[in-house]
Amino acid sequence: MAGELVLLDFWPSPFGMRSRIALAEKGIPYEYREEDLRNKSDLLLQMNPVHKKIPVLIHNGKPVCESVIQVQYIDEVWHDKAPLIPSDPYQRAVARFWVDFIDKKIYELGSKIWKTKGEEQANAKKEFIECLKLLEGELGDKTYFGGESLGYVDVALVPFYSWFYAYEKCGDFSIEAECPKMIAWVKRCMQKESVAKSLPDQEKVYEFILQLKKVFGIE
């Protein structure tokens, strides 16, 4: 069942981190390959001709693209180890809904926070916090979104934590001050080896963002 597993990834990508966490949670060995996005490998272009993006999970030579699809695939193939997606259909639907919400909101709003200034940035910050608060509501008193163990929503959301410091510096605000429950949840997740070793250092991500801002000519 294991076979050959390769993950084409880029170290600061929150989407790549999702698959890293899922594989680590299940203790599945794989080969990590770092892509230079300014000089994409032939393998990447061959395996994801439609989007030409990372992450790409290659299992026995067959590519699975899109992080949410990868996490579901990993969960379905290695279903007996550390299940991430609930077994009850309704709980699954709830989890999928929130992962869809995260995908629609968090990355885009976060991007606006570091890319823009003035009113556009202020609006992005406001909406970003509102979204985190909605997620806090969904978390409630649970240890993780998945209950007592890490689940699909946790895996989908926690990678963005590695970008929080960059968002805070660029946006001049404190996420912890606004959403303490969210940060408490993050800290619980970070105590898990699968998460801690899959997320890059926040300072490193911030430096990366500063480089991007230079390249894009953003002040």
Added chain:
Amino acid sequence: MGEEVTFHGMWASPFSRRVELALKLKAIPYQYIEEDLSNKTPSLLRYNPVHKKVPVLVHNDKPVAESMVIIEYMDETWENNPFLPRDPYERAMARFYAKFIDDKLLPTLAKLGQTAGKEKEETIEEIHEQLKVLEDELKGKQFFGGQRIGYLDIVAMILVWLHLAGSITGQKVLSTEKFPLIYEWIERVMKMEVVNECLIPEEKRQDWIQLAQRAPKSASN
């Protein structure tokens, strides 16, 4: 699994019609509530407080929102006429192309109504590239789902809508020469009664075109 199923939808929304088709394919009895998007019912707002959009499926008073989440929920709850294949890799492929339609094709189609001149030509070029992806996916298959209609066919119904729009406006983005397999697929699915039941009725199609041209963003709003 006989129980109470209610479905909040809107006649012109492709997302809503998707869920309607899924319900009919599994022959699930349901109560339909037509939403006026300028005057949403209190129950819609209660069942989907996050997005306040259609479609919403309510099963025994438990709401499910977002069309693809609904469709997967239905597939897992009512096991007849399965939509998704059993094999994890084939499931991943079906989900990938469905996401491609929603994330890429639909936004580009929405843009089309708002462009003119050179920008319109470029948008049509982009749509053709995206349609080619789907054309290739049909090679050697009767339906996107293989021998029978499945998950991806339900999402790909947007191609039927595109074809209908082209017949009305005269602007055929979907040409038979460029996309013969898609055309064959359209003809094949349009022979199915359930598919026709979920298309916009003929008498409302002009209204629908005008609606789409005025408000290019997703009608499930």
